[in-house]
Amino acid sequence: MQEKKPIIVTSALPYANGPLHLGHLAGAYLTADFFVRYLRLKGEDVVFICGSDEHGVPITIAAEKEGVNPQDIVDRYHEWNKDTFERMGISFDYYGRTSSKIHYETSQEIFKTLYDKGFFSTKTEEHFYDEDAQMFLPDRYVKGECPNCSYPEAYGDQCEKCGNSLHPTDLINPISALSGKAPLRKETQHWYMPLGKAQAKLEEWLDSREGWKSNVSGQVRSWLQEGLNDRAATRDLTWGVPVPLEDAEGKVLYVWFEAPIGYISATKEWALKRNKPEEWRKYWQNPDAKLYHFIGKDNIVFHCIMFPIILMEHGNYVLPENVPANEFLNLEGKKLSTSRGWAVWLHNYVDHFEADLLRYALGVTLPETKDSDFSWKDFQARVNNELVAVLGNFIHRTMSFTEKYADAKVPPLSNPKDVDLAVLEAITLQKEKVEAAFEQFKFREALQESMQLARIGNKYFSDTEPWKSKDSDIESCHNTLHVSAQVVAALSILFDPIIPSSMAKLRAQIGYDGAISWENIGTDLLKVGQKLQKAEILFTKIEDEQIQMELDKLEAQLNNNASDAESEKTIDYPNIKDPINFDDFMAMDLRVGIIKEVTEVPKSNKLLAFKVDIGIETRTIVSGIKKHVQIDRLIGQKVTVICNLAPRMIMGMESKGMILMAESPDGNLHFVTSEAAEGSLLS
RNA sequence: GGCGUGGUAGCUCAGAUGGUUAGAGCGCACGACUCAUAAUCGUGAGGUCGGCGGUUCAAUUCCGCCCCACGCUACCA
Secondary structure: OOOOOOEEEEEOOOEOOOOOEHHHHHHHHHHHHHHHHHHHHOOOOEEEEEEEEOOOHHHHHHHHHHOOOHHHHHHHHHHHHHHHHHHOOOOOOEEEEOOOHHHHHHHHHHHHHHHHOOOOEEEEEEEEEEOOOOEEOOHHHEEEEOOOOOOOOEEOOEOOOOOOEOOHHHOEEEEEOOOOOOOEEEEEEEEEEEHHHHHHHHHHHHHOOOOOOHHHHHHHHHHHHHOOOEEEOEEEOOOOOEOOOOOOOOEEEOHHHHOOHHHHHHHHHHHHHOOOOOOHHHHHOOOOOEEEEEOEHHHHHHHHHHHHHHHHHHOOOOOEEEOOOEOOEEEOOEEOEOOOOEOOEHHHHHHHOOHHHHHHHHHHOOOOOOOEEEOHHHHHHHHHHHHHHHHHHHHHHHHHHHHHHOOOEOOOOOOOOHHHHHHHHHHHHHHHHHHHHHHOOOHHHHHHHHHHHHHHHHHHHHHHOHHHHHHHOHHHHHHHHHHHHHHHHHHHHHOOOOOHHHHHHHHHHOOOOOOOOHHHOOOOOOOOOOEOOOOOOOOOOOOHHHHHHHHHHHHHHHHHHHHHHHHHHHHOOOOOOOOOOHHHHHOOOEEEEEEEEEEEOOOOOOOEEEEEEOOOOEEEEEEOOHHHOOHHHOOOOEEEEEOOOOOEEEOOEEEOOEEOEEEOOOOOEEEOOOOOOOOOEOO
16 A cells, blocks of 8 residues: 655644634634544544744733733643634644744754855844843834824834834834833844845745645735845844854844744654654655645745745755635624724633534635635524534434334335435535545535535435335335435534534444544445434524624623723823923914815825915925825815925925824824914914 | 735625536525424526726637725835
8 A cells, every 4th residue: 555645734823922713713723624634534644733823022012011921921822722722623633832942942953054054144233222121122112202193102113103114213212111211222133034045946946836826826926026035033032942053142033933943843742742753754854745834814925935945945844735825704794803802712602602613604604715704693594504404404304214213223225216326426426526625725615515415415305205105115215214324424424524523423323433534435334224323413503692692792892992992092192292482382383274286196095295275375285194084075174284394305296394183092183173264373 | 006816696605718598505585395403395586797998709707997805015204
C-alpha cells in the first residue's frame, strides 16, 4: 500500500487578549475542522494545529490596564479559548501557545538562520525612550496631541479621534504613557526583512499554486503589484521572544514574524507529547507533505507572502499547498464589532445550545466567496427546517417505523424495484458529490449535498408508502425499511465531519459500532437483522422565545457597550488647553462666511473644495469633511471661517483659511454657524 | 483616487470556457399523505442575472465605462 502523504492543517492562531466569537469560528476554525475530520475519515495522515498568539503590544496594554502581568492575561485567555474550541467540537490535535519554551527556541532558531544567511538588513532610527522605565516606547505607549485634529490624547500609531494613522514622532508634545514624562529620542537598531528582494522567488512559487480561491489570489496579486517593502522583524519591547543576538538587549521578535512559527513549534510539542520528538519533521520538513492554512481574509498577507518568504529563505520547510481564506461574517446584517458589543460569544452560545446546531447552521452560510450574514432567525430556520425536519425526521421515521412494524431489526432486501435501487445508488452518488466539495474547500456545498441525501430519503419513504405496504405487500415494506436504514447509516458517516457528536449518538442508536471510515459509506453498512435501539430524538426545534432571548441579549450588549463608551467619552473630554491672553485670541481673524460653491477634489475621497464668501472677498478653502456633509445641501450654508490662517497647498490647490467645525462626542462634524450676515466679524 | 473581491428570485446563496425554457434551500399559494418531532411529498407564482455602451449570428456569461458593498492602500493640516 502506498504511504499516505502527510498533511498539516492549521487554523489562524487567535490572539489571546479576548474571548472567541462567531466571526472567528466562521473564518478559520469551523472550515478547518470540517476538512480535518473529513481527511481523518479518509484515513489520511493529518495533524491539525492551532494555538494562542500571546505576544504583541495590545496584550501588554491590557495587562497594564488591569495591573497584572502579560502572562496572566494570556494564561487566562489561552485556557478559556482552548476550552471553548473543545466545547465547539473543534478537534485540534494540539493547541499550543507562543509563550512556550519550544516556541521561543524555534522562532529564535529560524531568525538566527535567516540572520546567518545574511537575509536581514539593519536600520538605525530614532525612537522615543523612557528614561524612568529604561525602555523604548512602542508606538502605542507614546501619547500626545494629534497633528491633524489636535486631539490631545492621540496614540503614537493612531489618533482614535480622527482615525488617522500616525508615527510617534508626528505627535505634538509627546509624553510617555508609562511615566507621563516627555520621552527622549534615542537611536535604536532593528532588523528588517527586505521582502522586495524575495519577491521574484515568491511570485514564481505563487504561480505554481493551483486551485486557490479568487479572493485570496486577487489580494496577493494586489500586494505584489504595489511592490513589497521592508518589514521590521524586531521591536523594542520586553514582552515577546528575545532577539537571539549579542547586541540585541531589550529587543524581541516582532509578533508577525514569530506568531506563524507557532504552527511549527506547536507541531513539535505535539510530537514530543506523543513521545516521537522527531515526528514533526515528517510534516514540516518533507517535500511530500501538504500544508493548508485556514485563515480569515485579514490574514492573507501574512500567510501568503511573509510567512512563505520566511520559510523559503530558511529553506527545508514546506510551503502551503493552499490558503483557503474566508471572507468576513456579518451579524444580523451589521459588521461584527467586539468593542461595540456586536458579537455572539461562543462561550455563551455553548451554554445555551448544542455545538452541532451552530456547526451546521453556520456551515451552510459560511463566508466562502463573499461576506455573509448570520442571523438568529436564520439559525432557527436552519435548525428547525433542515436538521429537525429533514435530517432528524427522516432518521426518526425510519427508526420508529422499523421498531413498530419490523421488530426493530433491519429487514432483508428482496426483489428490489427500481426505486429501491435508485436510492441505494444515490448514497454513493451523494458521497462522491460531498467528497468533491470537500476537496475543493466548498464546505457549504458539502453540507448541502449531505443534506440532499436525507431529502432523497424522505422522498423515497413517502413515495413507497410503507404504512400501506405493511398490510398489502410486506416485501415492499421491508425493502423500504432496509434501504432507509442503509441511508440512515450512510448519513451517520456522511454528516460526521459536520455534526460529529450527533452522528456518534446516531451510530449508537443504530448499533453501528465498528470503526468508521469514509470509504465505508455505501449500501451495506448495516447487516440484515441488525437490532436498532430505541429511536431517540437527535434534534429538537428551537422556539421563538429562545431566539428572542438571544436577540435581546445582543441589544443589551450593544446598549451596555454604548453606555460604557458614552461614559468613557464624558470622562474623556479633552482638558481645557493652556491659557492664552486676550491678544492671542484677538490675533485670530474669525468671520461669518457663506458657501457659494462646492467642488469635489479629484483623487481624494475626503476633501471638498469650497468657495466661501466672507464679505470682503470670496476665497477657496479646501476641507476634509466630505464624509460628514451632504454635498447638495451646502450651498448657502453659513459657516465660521478663520481667515488669517496661513495659506496651504492641499492636493495642488491653495487653501486660504479654514472652516471651523464642531466635533460631537460621536465623532461627527457640524458647522459652526451664525445668524449674522456674511462678513460679520466674531469676537 | 488606485488595487482586489463581490452585486443573480421576497430572504440566504449556487451557476454559466458565450448558445435551446437561469438554479437550490427557505418563505409564499394550492394540493396529497398520515409512518414521523403538525414532520413529509407534489404543483405553482416570483428574476430586463447592479446600470449603460461595445464585440458577436448570439452575452446575464467576454471587453470598456459607471454605480453600490466589503477589504487593502493613498490623500486628510
